[in-house]
Amino acid sequence: MQATGFDAWAVSLVVFLPLLGALVMLAVPSKEEETHKLIALVSSLGALAAGIYILVQFDYDNTSELQFLVDKSWIDVINSRFIVGVDGLSLPMLILSLVVVPLCIVYSWQHIPEPGNPKAFLMLILVLATGMNGTFVSHDLILFFVFFEIVLLPMYFMIGVWGGPERKYASLKFFLFTLFGSALMILSFLALFFVAEDPSGTALNTFDMRALSQWAGAGLSLTTAVVIFGGMFMGFGIKVPMFPFHTWLPDAHTQAPTVGSVILAAVLLKLGTYGFIRIALPILPRAAEQWAPWIGLLAVIGIIYGALGCLAQTDMKRLIAFSSVAHMGYVMLGISTLTTLGINAAVFGMVAHGLITGILFFVAGSVKERYHTLEIARLGGLLKAAPRMGWILGFATMASLGLPGLAGFWGEFPAILAAYQPAPALSEELFRVYMVIAALGTVLAAGYLLWLYQRTAFGEPTEEFADLEIADVNQYEWLAWTPFLLAILAFGVYPNLIFSLTDDTVGNIVSAFGG
Amino acid sequence: MSELVRSYLTVAIFAAAAVGLVGLLLGISRILRPQRPSVSKQMAYESGVDPEGGDWAQSQIRYYVFAVLFVIFDVEAVFIFPWAVRLEVYGLFGLIEMFIFIAILALGLGYAWRKGVLRWV
Amino acid sequence: MELAMLAFERPAIDWHAFAPELVLLAVGSILTLIDIVYNERARRVMPALAAVGLLATLVPVLTLAVDGADRSMFDGAFVVDDMALTLKALFLISGFVVVLLSVDYIRDGDYHENEYYSLLLASLLGMVLIASSRDLITMFIALELLSIPAYMLAAWRKGGATSNEAGLKYYLMGVFASAIMLYGMSLIFGVSGSTQFDAIRVALDTGGDSAPMVTLGILFVLVGFGFKVSAVPFHTWAPDVYEGSPTPITAFLAVAAKAAGFVALLQLVFVAFSGRYDVVEPFFWIMAALTMTVGNLMALRQTNIVRMLAYSGVAQGGFMLAPFAVAGQATDSAIQAIVTYLIIYAFMNLGAFAVVLAVAKKTRSGEISSYAGLFSYAPGLAVAMTVFMAALAGIPPAGGWVAKLLVWRALLDASSVQGTVLAVVVAFNAVLAFSYYAKVLREMWMSDAPDGDTSPVSVSGTLTLALGLTVLATLAFGVFPQLAARFGDFSASFAL
Numbered sequence A: 001m002q003a004t005g006f007d008a009w010a011v012s013l014v015v016f017l018p019l020l021g022a023l024v025m026l027a028v029p030s031k032e033e034e035t036h037k038l039i040a041l042v043s044s045l046g047a048l049a050a051g052i053y054i055l056v057q058f059d060y061d062n063t064s065e066l067q068f069l070v071d072k073s074w075i076d077v078i079n080s081r082f083i084v085g086v087d088g089l090s091l092p093m094l095i096l097s098l099v100v101v102p103l104c105i106v107y108s109w110q111h112i113p114e115p116g117n118p119k120a121f122l123m124l125i126l127v128l129a130t131g132m133n134g135t136f137v138s139h140d141l142i143l144f145f146v147f148f149e150i151v152l153l154p155m156y157f158m159i160g161v162w163g164g165p166e167r168k169y170a171s172l173k174f175f176l177f178t179l180f181g182s183a184l185m186i187l188s189f190l191a192l193f194f195v196a197e198d199p200s201g202t203a204l205n206t207f208d209m210r211a212l213s214q215w216a217g218a219g220l221s222l223t224t225a226v227v228i229f230g231g232m233f234m235g236f237g238i239k240v241p242m243f244p245f246h247t248w249l250p251d252a253h254t255q256a257p258t259v260g261s262v263i264l265a266a267v268l269l270k271l272g273t274y275g276f277i278r279i280a281l282p283i284l285p286r287a288a289e290q291w292a293p294w295i296g297l298l299a300v301i302g303i304i305y306g307a308l309g310c311l312a313q314t315d316m317k318r319l320i321a322f323s324s325v326a327h328m329g330y331v332m333l334g335i336s337t338l339t340t341l342g343i344n345a346a347v348f349g350m351v352a353h354g355l356i357t358g359i360l361f362f363v364a365g366s367v368k369e370r371y372h373t374l375e376i377a378r379l380g381g382l383l384k385a386a387p388r389m390g391w392i393l394g395f396a397t398m399a400s401l402g403l404p405g406l407a408g409f410w411g412e413f414p415a416i417l418a419a420y421q422p423a424p425a426l427s428e429e430l431f432r433v434y435m436v437i438a439a440l441g442t443v444l445a446a447g448y449l450l451w452l453y454q455r456t457a458f459g460e461p462t463e464e465f466a467d468l469e470i471a472d473v474n475q476y477e478w479l480a481w482t483p484f485l486l487a488i489l490a491f492g493v494y495p496n497l498i499f500s501l502t503d504d505t506v507g508n509i510v511s512a513f514g515g
Numbered sequence B: 001m002s003e004l005v006r007s008y009l010t011v012a013i014f015a016a017a018a019v020g021l022v023g024l025l026l027g028i029s030r031i032l033r034p035q036r037p038s039v040s041k042q043m044a045y046e047s048g049v050d051p052e053g054g055d056w057a058q059s060q061i062r063y064y065v066f067a068v069l070f071v072i073f074d075v076e077a078v079f080i081f082p083w084a085v086r087l088e089v090y091g092l093f094g095l096i097e098m099f100i101f102i103a104i105l106a107l108g109l110g111y112a113w114r115k116g117v118l119r120w121v
Numbered sequence C: 001m002e003l004a005m006l007a008f009e010r011p012a013i014d015w016h017a018f019a020p021e022l023v024l025l026a027v028g029s030i031l032t033l034i035d036i037v038y039n040e041r042a043r044r045v046m047p048a049l050a051a052v053g054l055l056a057t058l059v060p061v062l063t064l065a066v067d068g069a070d071r072s073m074f075d076g077a078f079v080v081d082d083m084a085l086t087l088k089a090l091f092l093i094s095g096f097v098v099v100l101l102s103v104d105y106i107r108d109g110d111y112h113e114n115e116y117y118s119l120l121l122a123s124l125l126g127m128v129l130i131a132s133s134r135d136l137i138t139m140f141i142a143l144e145l146l147s148i149p150a151y152m153l154a155a156w157r158k159g160g161a162t163s164n165e166a167g168l169k170y171y172l173m174g175v176f177a178s179a180i181m182l183y184g185m186s187l188i189f190g191v192s193g194s195t196q197f198d199a200i201r202v203a204l205d206t207g208g209d210s211a212p213m214v215t216l217g218i219l220f221v222l223v224g225f226g227f228k229v230s231a232v233p234f235h236t237w238a239p240d241v242y243e244g245s246p247t248p249i250t251a252f253l254a255v256a257a258k259a260a261g262f263v264a265l266l267q268l269v270f271v272a273f274s275g276r277y278d279v280v281e282p283f284f285w286i287m288a289a290l291t292m293t294v295g296n297l298m299a300l301r302q303t304n305i306v307r308m309l310a311y312s313g314v315a316q317g318g319f320m321l322a323p324f325a326v327a328g329q330a331t332d333s334a335i336q337a338i339v340t341y342l343i344i345y346a347f348m349n350l351g352a353f354a355v356v357l358a359v360a361k362k363t364r365s366g367e368i369s370s371y372a373g374l375f376s377y378a379p380g381l382a383v384a385m386t387v388f389m390a391a392l393a394g395i396p397p398a399g400g401w402v403a404k405l406l407v408w409r410a411l412l413d414a415s416s417v418q419g420t421v422l423a424v425v426v427a428f429n430a431v432l433a434f435s436y437y438a439k440v441l442r443e444m445w446m447s448d449a450p451d452g453d454t455s456p457v458s459v460s461g462t463l464t465l466a467l468g469l470t471v472l473a474t475l476a477f478g479v480f481p482q483l484a485a486r487f488g489d490f491s492a493s494f495a496l
Helices: A007-027 A033-057 A092-106 A118-137 A141-150 A154-163 A167-195 A210-217 A222-239 A249-257 A259-285 A285-311 A317-337 A339-369 A388-401 A407-418 A428-457 A475-493 A496-513 B001-030 B061-085 B089-113 C017-068 C082-108 C113-132 C138-156 C159-194 C197-207 C209-230 C237-244 C249-274 C279-301 C305-326 C331-363 C379-393 C400-413 C417-446 C463-479 C484-488
Strands: A067-075 A080-088 C071-073 C078-080
Touching: A007 A033, A007 A067, A007 A080, A007 A092, A007 A118, A033 A067, A033 A092, A033 A118, A033 C305, A067 A141, A067 C237, A067 C484, A080 A092, A080 A118, A080 A141, A080 A249, A092 A118, A092 A259, A092 A496, A118 A154, A141 A167, A141 A259, A154 A167, A154 A259, A154 C417, A167 A249, A167 C113, A167 C417, A210 A259, A222 A259, A222 A285, A249 A259, A249 A317, A249 A428, A259 A285, A259 A317, A259 A339, A259 A407, A259 C071, A285 A317, A285 A428, A285 A496, A317 A407, A317 A428, A317 C113, A317 C209, A339 A388, A339 A407, A339 A475, A339 A496, A339 C078, A339 C138, A388 A428, A388 A475, A407 A428, A407 A475, A407 C082, A407 C331, A407 C417, A475 A496, A475 B001, A496 C209, B001 C209, B001 C279, B061 B089, B089 C017, B089 C417, C017 C071, C017 C078, C017 C082, C017 C113, C078 C082, C078 C113, C082 C113, C082 C249, C082 C331, C082 C379, C082 C463, C113 C138, C113 C249, C138 C159, C138 C249, C138 C331, C159 C197, C159 C209, C159 C237, C197 C249, C209 C249, C209 C279, C237 C305, C249 C331, C279 C305, C279 C417, C305 C331, C305 C400, C331 C379, C331 C463, C331 C484, C379 C400, C379 C417, C400 C463, C400 C484
Parallel strands: none
Antiparallel strands: A067 A080, C071 C078
């Protein structure tokens, strides 16, 4: 049912207000930096306000139904439509993205990285916001693809212009990897357009995700379905990123400016996993069953590989980046079980990882700003030098290693549990092996995170920085970080905040797997 | 597939024939001709006179321009003759047509004149 | 005896249908006339006259479009339908932008100015004509009319050796291609007994016994046009010619002249040779795959921006050739993909050349490294170039992605193995292409200006107008793809 009145505009506002802000900034001369910051903040807060309106007006009794739906014609010649809406699956992701962006802008208030130019920097953040929000609400494959791609260029520039010494290499690597994936993904989308047909045998010729999910690959030969799923797997899997396509991630994270890392970790990586749950699984469930063991295998390899990678790092930011590979492995493991529990855990894991890794990168950025290095061996005694920051880092590492009572736990633990009893079509033995390996991964995670914390926060500051006056958390940082900390705690204590939202939608998806 | 191969086979045969013909002609002449090179035979042929100076001679650009103008009017004549033979059939329509044609060519001549192409100094 | 019996029947002339060509011819003649009368004193008004003339030519195109009726003259050799009108408009608008690009360049460079614009109009007349031609002879004449002025324009920098080389190379390759094409046409004519496309189609459909001749004829014609659209392996002239020619002419050749070749190919493949897709499809499959791959690989190695754009143009040509490989299997979507690609390509490529012109005015260099730090001193130009590079690479929201999407759609619509494989080849190439477009982006945004020279670039009014037009169009096509795609929907024009 199409939304009416203001409801019909709410989703579009969420998506396009940031873009509008960017356009307004285009007209303002770049000297007026304060005005730019204000416009960026106001437009992203405006989008957040529209998001809160959606949150308030959302019908929580029908979470699996698409709400605030708008369905307008867009590209008639290929029957692609402007279909946007929100359901229980997209809502948490959308809100995550809406919250992260203004906080990043607040953080940037005092922290525009070299070589400056807040106008361009903030405009890129706003364009990113449009792409991310748009991806989470679009229900047409072509529209999804466009938003999915829109985030590429701003992130490319963010890494390439404001990044570290190896920024050119890192940004190009990021771009080429993801572009390669999405080129194959769009081929799969187009293939779906041609192969989907209704029960009577007439071609659907549509990009509408709802119609395609309803069709769910009926009457399609398994080989074709597996190949088409493969294209989507490349597109989404590289974005996640899954082992062995993960190599762009540590480079991108290490070189990106703080805000870039935060957005990348908190939201961009989720576009891939979201795509799996939203598009790949419901549209081609039979192919998903064929792929699931392999996805699960790559996921557990990612978990162990990421953890071992962490242990080998000497750079704090690179370590956090590798921990992302491991954590996204849990998310993918949850998805690969094709069960309600597993996919719910995956969605929770996406939100939790977004918040936790986001705050970790924030802290890393602030540490770097104060010490001008992130080399773990040279750091130390953060708790002495800047106690508040030290405690925040401690809180984030605890959340990241999956301490019960904090958000990280609810992403990992149910995912591992779900592997005990995967969907009927999948091999139980295999997934139990995966389960054991993944559980081993949590031990490693505790190892490298505690090790990191011990070496950076405990003890005395190293001689090098002994005399250096380290400023503690400032007001902009408090403003940007507090919501993260509160959310991590809130979701940890009361995980149902998210599970209750996603459960019905996930249940619909999983019904195709008889789980 | 065999249909495709057959239709492209023609192309291959055609190409082979083209290469073969050239090779054949050159080969035959190579086999048949006597080969007794001498200095005077290697010299460039200049109407029996010994060549003098370098082989890179420039000729006046004006000759070229005149040649082009000549070709233009030659072609004009080629069009006008048959037209004139059948003029009574074409009637007024044909007359106007030819005037347009001549006018456009005259434009070119006028251009050449104005730019000093017709002056020989 | 014989002659007298051949009664002459005056051909019915639909003046309205013919109006765009007539207006353009008149404007070109007037330009020459003014040149004759006022000589050098007329230099300053020439570009304005040419631009106004092109806009004036658009008027009858628009009235014909509003009228909407399909018109046909000279026994179907000259046809005005939606597709012809769209392409005419495309040529005229491209020509208009090229005039905008030329104004400063030609004035400051001390070139012959008056002749430049009349030759440009003459070449455009050929293009406008080729959009309507449905007959081998008409098409050939139009093709020569657009090529011969282009040979001269390529050599317009008389003082420069590279420009002379460009002109000569282009000319020699052009006539070589014409000769091959003519040979092919004569074979086709021999088999079919007609020069008219519809009649050729019917004849080729039924002419089973003369199949070898048909294959040869078709291939020769297509190879001839392969030269014109610089398809690999007939592309070798393109980079030298593009680099040597005056930059506005490079833009003209890369966009309008190439489009003209594709327009001719459209008519030939989808009308005249539509009975012989079995010959046409494999030929284009190989050409398309080669063209995009070789074009991209060569572009990767370039350090000069114009040469890079030249090879990128070759690769883009490969993307446009790809739908021909499924011409018979997915006719409608193939036509749509090609025409839409042509429209979007024209704007994004012209825009890129506009930036090249603007930047070269300051840096006096065509090296990609001279773009270093452009963002720091000319943010507007850098953003515009970013839009064009993104469009060429096919990154939304800039226009190019729609073009690539439609190509993929056509290839998959064929639902054949060849189509799918070619689609994957296109996908690989799209990624490959980004790595050299990124080279320009990287210099502009991520490097420091050479010698710290950050004095601003002065961009003239005409160049600004050209940039504005192309940026706007490129973005509009990307955000509202329907704008471009509806102009590509010509299944009706080819209803056979």
